[in-house]
Amino acid sequence: METKKTIIRGLAIDVLIVETTHADARGTLFYRAEILIRERKTGAQRLVQRTRLPGTANELAKAVQKRGLRALEVFSTLP
Numbered sequence: 001m002e003t004k005k006t007i008i009r010g011l012a013i014d015v016l017i018v019e020t021t022h023a024d025a026r027g028t029l030f031y032r033a034e035i036l037i038r039e040r041k042t043g044a045q046r047l048v049q050r051t052r053l054p055g056t057a058n059e060l061a062k063a064v065q066k067r068g069l070r071a072l073e074v075f076s077t078l079p
Contacts, residue, residue, distance in 0.1 A: 001020065001021070001022045001030075002020070002021050002023075003018065003019070003021075004018075004019045004020075005017070005018050006018055006019075006057070006061055007066060008061060008064050008065060009077050010068070011071070012039065012040055012041075013037050013038060013039055013040060014037075014038045015035065015036070015037060015038075015061075015064050015072070016035070016038055016045070017033060017034070017035055017036075017038040017057045017061055018033065018034045018036070019031070019032070019033045019057050020032045020033075027071070028054065031052055031053075031054045032050065032051075032064075033050070033051050033052075033056060033057035034047060034049075034050050034060065035047075035048045035049045035050075035051075035057065035069070036048060037072070048072065
C-alpha cells in the first residue's frame, strides 16, 4: 500500500491531498483520495471531500495552484 501526500500552501490555510493506492501485478486494486483543509494558526484539519476516482486529486491540485481557493468553492455546499 502506497500513500502520497501533496501539500498546497496558502497564506492562511494549506490544502492537503492524501492519496492511498494499493496495487498488484495486474493493476490498481484500491484507490482513495482525501482532500483536507488545514488552518495554519491552529493546525485544525477539516475534511472537504473523499473520492475513489483515480486522477481527481491531481486535477484538484492543479486547479488550486492555478485559481487558488476559488477552486474549492464547489465544495462549499458540503456540511
